[in-house]
Amino acid sequence: MPTEILMPALSPTMTEGKLARWMVKEGDTVSSGDVLAEIETDKATMEVEAVDEGKIGKILIEGDTENVAVNTPIAVLLEEGEDEGDLEGFSPSKVPAADSGSEDEESDEAPASKEPRIETRAPHDAYDASGEIPEGTEMVKMTVREALRDAMAEEMRSDDRVFVMGEEVAEYQGAYKVTQGLLDEFGPRRVIDTPITEHGFAGVGVGAAFHGLRPVVEFMTFNFAMQAIDQIVNSAAKTRYMSGGQMGSPIVFRGPNGAASRVAAQHSQCYASWYSHIPGLIVIAPHTAADAKGLLKAAIRNPNPVIFLENEILYGQSFEVPKLDDFVLPIGKAKIERSGDDVTIVSFGMGMRYALEAADKLTKDDISAEVIDLRTIRPMDMETLLASVRKTNRCVTVEEGWPQSGVGAEITAQIMHHAFDYLDAPVLRVSGKDVPMPYAANLEKLALPHVDEVVTAAKAVCYRD
Amino acid sequence: MARQTTKTSKSSQGTARKTASSAKRTVKFSNESLQKFYRDMLLIRRFEEKAGQIYGMGLIGGFCHLYIGQEAVVVGMQSAISDDDAVITSYRDHGHMLACGMDPKGVMAELTGREGGYSKGKGGSMHMFSKEKNFYGGHGIVGACVPLGTGLAFSQKYQDNGQMTLCYMGDGTANQGQVYESFNMAELWSLPVVYIIENNEYAMGTSVKRSSAQTELYKRGESFNVPGEQVDGMNVLAVAEAGKKAVEWVRAGKGPYILEMKTYRYRGHSMSDPAKYRSKEEVNKKRADSDPIEHLREKLLADKVYSEDELKEIDREVKGIIADAVEFAQNSPEPAPEELYTDVVA
Structure with missing residues (x-):
């Protein structure tokens, strides 16, 4: 059976193009790699090469034709042992509707429609680092x-x-x-x-x-x-x-x-x-x-x-x-560094220094802060953090990095999503200031998070002066 | 093409020395080797033609960079190493995978984004690997494969296992900074790696002349005392011979070696190529004058290694392999939706 030569696509987004000109004519013998035609889109030109050997039986679409849809048969190739007689009664297949195939498949695989409800993580115990x-x-x-x-x-x-x-x-x-x-x-x-x-x-x-x-x-x-x-x-x-x-x-x-x-x-x-x-x-x-x-x-x-x-x-x-021969800790587990009831302060690395000092200071105001050391930032132990927030109903994040798209921003989003109903105050972030780090000693101090900022934020979410 | 060689040694205090060597082959290849060269190059050519065709039918998406014209480079070089040596390249990688013995079905099915692909459909044309065949990718970022390949060689030396690495790159890559960081470390630590610069004359649409202050890319290792040699990359025998020599140098513990392969790609940079940066005459002339497969085909016939009928038989066999690969790549299912979240971390 004669082989159809189809209008090719230059890119996955191309749906149609111009069949600029034919480089062969009916009756020409072609072998694999020979240039058959040139096609154009607004951004590129491409040569259509023969993949199979044979003779051009019939050109179905003339050169200089605009708007030829991808996968339209543009010519018919006669392979070894076939001749023009084989073209009789041969009708080229119909042009497939643009993208129909893939769209059908996609719709088949689209996720089953779900009820529009907010799914949250089920409450989970905090990780117990004491063991x-x-x-x-x-x-x-x-x-x-x-x-x-x-x-x-x-x-x-x-x-x-x-x-x-x-x-x-x-x-x-x-x-x-x-x-x-x-x-x-x-x-x-x-x-x-x-x-x-x-x-x-x-x-x-x-x-x-x-x-x-x-x-x-x-x-x-x-x-x-x-x-x-x-x-x-x-x-x-x-x-x-x-x-x-x-x-x-x-x-x-x-x-x-x-x-x-x-x-x-x-x-x-x-x-x-x-x-x-x-x-x-x-x-x-x-x-x-x-x-x-x-x-x-x-x-x-x-x-x-x-x-x-x-x-x-x-x-x-x-x-x-x-002092152990082989002391290895689990990755992805936070540690409750200090237990408390009134507010959760979460941090990591150097930020823990500010968090712990702030928790100390807060005791003077009778605020009991729970301080969580994330230890691993990714994967983040949200279970431990959420368990704490469900208990304290308030949270302050502390980090030296910048605020926008920072670790505190991620924590805030997660808490809002999974513990929205438990929150008694917005989550506040204490972070490095939104500037490149200055050199001058006084400015550097201002640019970094400060213990007093953590204290102030914790009091604020507790609605205390 | 006359080969130009720069040989440097630490004793010559880093000055590059050029020695001209004759173009005459000194290595005699067995009929079996010649037959394998022909078949392997043809397999790549037909695979890539088919990939181009089914790309046009919308079965392959995204970027697809064809290796047509450059087949002699990878086929010649692979003949110089053993199966347990490592291979790494950039994104024009289909030929390298086939030359490493990877299954055309798995490669084609990766191009079509199917479950049966080497990366289960998650990598695509530019990101394919085979641990089993010691093929380490398939890297989409120009230049990245050079430190990575240097790292493979670092591991081979660290393990002292006698293995080595072929690290392929293009002429465009040769202007990336990390390439020189790698040359430096490879020579400093005498790592077992051959850097193969496949100079097909164009980095996308920018010719070597328009991008490179030093266009003789085999000289790019001079300041690091890495010897370099320019090779006719359109002649598989010249490539195989140069490869053998470079591999011997590396295996002797003398450190890295650079081979610049003068080659040419017939097709565009990717499928969507404006084809405005070079003339059709230039492409046609290259193709007519120095096609690696045609060149070897004539030699095989002239030397009576193969008859016309035998060559036809090979053509048929290769065509069958490609047809099977396409059939597999079309019928292999798309990856299951659950695959979205697997293989992110172990």
Whole structure:
């Protein structure tokens, strides 16, 4: 049977075009790859090539015809063994109505219509972090810096696939001394100084993760990771999905995030909300040394790309850390750092410092604040947060990042959706001010969240003076 | 085409040295190899023609970048490596997948966005992978595959397993900054990777001359002491021979190597290409003078490796494979709606 040559589409949105001219005529023999005709739309020209060998039996639509619908038969090809006689009684198929096929399919698959009602999460118990450290465990005081170093060293001891790469991580012992001693113990094969080339070494890390290694890539600060963000988002975060689950990227990107002190606009940004926007990423921002250790170990073992946001000011702060051979914490679980009844204050990382100090101050006014440390920003433990808000009926969010589309904005939206009926006041956000970070000491102080702002916000949602 | 070579070594303190070598083949290819070259190139050509055709019928959506004209590059290079070596490329990737031994059915079904595709229909033309065949994508961002490929080589060296990576890119990629970050690290750490710059003369519609201050792309590794060589990418035998040499260099632990393949794409950058940036005469002349498949076909006949009938038989076989692939790609169901939320995180 003769083969129809159809009007092709240049793009999925093209519905019709101009058949500009024929490059062959009836009776011509064509083989695969030969140009048969030219078609045009308002934006492009395309040659129609023969895919099958044969003879042009009949041209159905002449050259210089406008508005030819996609998939209209434009010619008939006679294949080997066929001749003009085969055209007798052959009538070209009808032009399919534009897009009819796909639209039908789409309507078949459209979600079944639902009642227009707001579906909310069923109430759920808060996560109980008290079981994370077995009773009677010896606690030792250590800095966040030491806890992070120990976490990496322990994972490197138990798994040869784990290596650390970044600027000044080896011989310099870490720009902030987080990798101190690792080169001595593990040698230059596993502790690798890179050139100053964030985009490049982030990509090298992701490639190594594709291939079976477990890279820990240190950014001297996350401010510099903006140079690498394409590799983090497009290569690390999306590959599992794009490969239909065949390949993942078990990599940890870690380093200090947010403001330090007097380093101004280009070195002071909080990236928590940026990365938390991305499906495929896990985002962790610990406050305490114990959480830093337990969560970094978990991050290194996790099969997904993990953004691990540290804080320069917290590096030197000491906390109690359990003395356990293998202390690993669950990712995606918040911690009620302090129980209370009147208002929920939720934060993470450095923001916890403001939150906890504010909670202390609020006791003087007889306000009992429940302070929740998110610990993981993505996936966010909304169950714990919602359980708390259902109890206190009020919430204040605290973060150093900017307000618009920030972590607090997301929390606010979630609470409004899932705990609307429980709220006795609007959720308030305390955040970094909506300006680039200034250098001057007084302005910097104004730009950052302040304990008193948290106190004021908490009183406001409690309708107290 | 005479090959130009720059050879550098650390002992020569980074100065590039050019040595001319004759165009005469020094490697003798077995009939079996020649037959495989022909069949593999033809498979890619017919696959891509069919993909172009069914794109026109609306079965393939989005972007679709065809490899027609460049077949000799990937077929020649793949002949130089082993199955356990890694391969990575940018978005003009269908040919690379077929040359890696991936099933044409799975590739075509990914193009049509179906469940039977390599990525279950979630990746599409530019984002396809096969862990089994050591094909690491299929990357849609120009330049991204170069650090990633360097990372594959980093892992191979770290694991000391004797494997290596072929990292393909286009002439457009050769102007991306991350490429040079990668060249630097690969040479610094002596990573086992061959960078193949497929210079098809146009980055979308911008010719190499209009985009590149140094148009001899094989020289782009000079400041990093990475040796480079220019190869006639329209001649599969020249490619295979250069590939063999580069692979030997890398396997000997001497670090990365750059091969610039002078090639040409007959089709537009993607399906929707205005075709205004080059003349039809230019395309036709390239095609008539240096088509890689036609060139090898004539040689096979002249050397009596194949008779006309045998070549016809191969044509028929390949046509059958492609027809089966299209049938599979049309009949494989669309991914189930539940697939929307799977494979985001493990």
